[in-house]
Amino acid sequence: MVNFRKYISSVAVLASGFFLAQSTVSTVLYSQAYDNQKSSLNLPSPVTSMVEKTILSSKELVDINVNTMMADPVLKNANWGFVVYDPKTKKVISSYNENTPLVPASTTKLLTTETAMSLLGENYRWMTQLEYSGSIDENGVLNGNLYIVGSGDPSLGTNKAGAWSYRDIVSDFVSGISREGIKKVNGDIIIQTALFKGNIARLPENVVWLENNNYYLPVGTTKEINPANEKLIVKKGGFSTEKKYFYVSPYNNQMVYADKYDGEGILTTKLPDAPAYLANTFRTTLVKSGVAVTGKVTPKMTDPSPENRKLVSAYKSPTLGDIVYYTNQRSDNSLAEALLRTVGFQSLGDQTSETGRIVVTNHLKEQGFDMVGLNYSDGSGLSRSNNVTPISQVKFLSSLMDEKYYKTYFNSLPIGGQSGTLKSMFLGTGNGQIFAKTGTLNKVKTLAGYLKTNSGKTLAFSLMVNNYAGSVDMVKKRMEKILEPALDL
Structure with a gap:
């Protein structure tokens, strides 16, 4: 948690000594919001601003930025957490709610793809x-x-x-x-x-059916989903010009499509x-x-x-390295779920998602993953039952930097302003410096990976926002703003 009080007191003491004669001037902490509001504030002299900027370190600016965001209308009622972590010193640089379990969305794929690379090797082929x-x-x-x-x-x-x-x-x-x-x-x-x-799989608990206007069903059919919870709607047109069969999710009442209706409440999916x-x-x-x-x-x-x-x-x-690259760049759900089942089969001889989850969680325990707050429900992050803490994500990412497959794993991550699901973020500050997996569900936006600072350091970070107000684009802008001063660490 950010200790905001000590920055106020330290700056106030120094400023009061330096500007004792200027009784009408109150000390203002430097922040980006302060720069944007100069014209409407009773501002100290330029010398004051220069001294205060000198007083505050990059870390302090990050902390102040986080504190500012706590009152932001988009985030103030949200459940969110943030950590910047130094893999070399193994110390937290800045954090907020770092021990709070949050829905990670597709940043779950970070765990799935790493387990596959660790257990199978990046050159594995089917x-x-x-x-x-x-x-x-x-x-x-x-x-x-x-x-x-x-x-x-x-x-x-x-x-x-x-x-x-x-x-x-x-x-x-x-x-x-x-x-x-x-x-x-x-x-x-x-x-x-x-x-x-048979490619028949039970859905993970609390799965999200409609994600970013992309419809999702498990590989195979809905045959083994509990009939008491399902409602089938068979139509010909009206909702889509191409898809003819629809199913209403028991979890959030969203309609999804399938390619074939087999009768008796069974839908065959598009795969x-x-x-x-x-x-x-x-x-x-x-x-x-x-x-x-x-x-x-x-x-x-x-x-x-x-x-x-x-x-x-x-x-x-x-190669598996190629598959992981595609999976993380495009956040491919079907590939992530297949990787989950593959590691289950290769490790325990069973191809179910349940076995895959056992293999992944056992692997994470062996790797020293901080299991407190972790609930690994599926391979892709489509389930809202997934939970992970920001601190466990950054420590996990930091631990991978010594692995032989780290370069391939790192290169699979989208790059801010340049590739994959991060191509439209960090178009200005942070362009080419953020390497991270994104996650998006309804009212969930997450980002976890690495950032290259202006001084050449590689830091791990996690930023997860649940139950925010406003649009996803508004949250993206806040995420960019939170990470911006961290680039100067």
């Missing part, structure tokens, strides 16, 4: 393989099955982070079939993956079952290119008696 069983006769007929073996690649077919499109992957697989001399497939195309089976989509597209393309397939596309989650198979082609995803 593999999607094409294989075949049986034999190829002299006429090029494969008497056996084709297998598409997936590994839960969250970027499959999406073009995200440099990932190939479905068309590119299918083209590569078809070329592989041609190289093997296969002209006909007398068998099935089998999808084999034990990961993300397809990637391996199935790939396999069906592959079969269609083979047939169109003259390679007949007698069987059908069929999933096989487990295979107690696997056939001997030969590898035809293997598609590698972008």
Whole structure:
């Protein structure tokens, strides 16, 4: 907490001694607001201002700025916290409500992406393989099955982070079939993956359905959401020209869309079952290119008696470092949730979000994360049940600076005024000096990361605002104002 009283007393004592003869002049603490109000104040002489600026350090100016913001109409009734922390000295430079648990929104992704990089390595890749069983006769007929073996690649077919499109992957697989001399497939195309089976997931508690006008549903369907809490609305037009099926969230009564209505209260989301989509597209393309397939596309989650198979082609995803860069720059919710499930599977052999949360929280404990006030509910930050304290965020960010993957992690963060979700902030002061993850929900705006000071220091900071008044743009301006004097530390 800022000790505002000592600055008033110290400045007052010095100023009173220096200006004893000027009985009508009262000491005014220097702040940016003071500069803006010169014309309407009974101001001391220029010499007074110069002395007072000299008296106040950069840290004191930061503290005074924070105190000023406490009375700001946008923030005065909000629940907010702020910390600037020096990773070298391991000391708090300035803070306000630093131990208060707050809703972090998408700054939650800082924990998810770091856990993935720590446990899997920044060069980790997902593999999607094409294989075949049986034999190829002299006429090029494969008497056996084709297998598409997936590994839960969250970027499959999406073009995200440099990932190939479905068309590119299918083209590569078809070329592989041609190289093997296969002209006909007398068998099935089998999808084999034990990961993300069915792609059905329960929603995290208190999830936000409508974020910045982007609609969100979990991968898969709403089948396992408690029917007692759901209300389904099926329409044809009226709300959107493209989306036909709608669902009312039990949490905040917002309407969201899905691409398919399966009946009996089940909606299928816009994200397809990637391996199935790939396999069906592959079969269609083979047939169109003259390679007949007698069987059908069929999933096989487990295979107690696997056939001997030969590898035809293997598609590698972008590196985890590339995926993390895309996730943090664009605040991609689906990639963050997939990373959560991937670390769960790789660590404990189970692909559920619940297992992922266990793995992330255990990892944070092992890393010495300050668990007081932490509630890690999902991988993306869409749940309002997420909570974290500003002080734990900055200590966590500071601890990463010695990790071998720190450079990749740091580079994944949006840059103020230049890239990602920070491109429209810090266009003036702070441009190119703020490296941070943003977070935005209704009446929640957060920012956490690193700042490069004018003297060359790297400091960690966290600034989280919950339940503010006014618009999100108004809060952004206050955040810029709070951080501005910190650049001179």
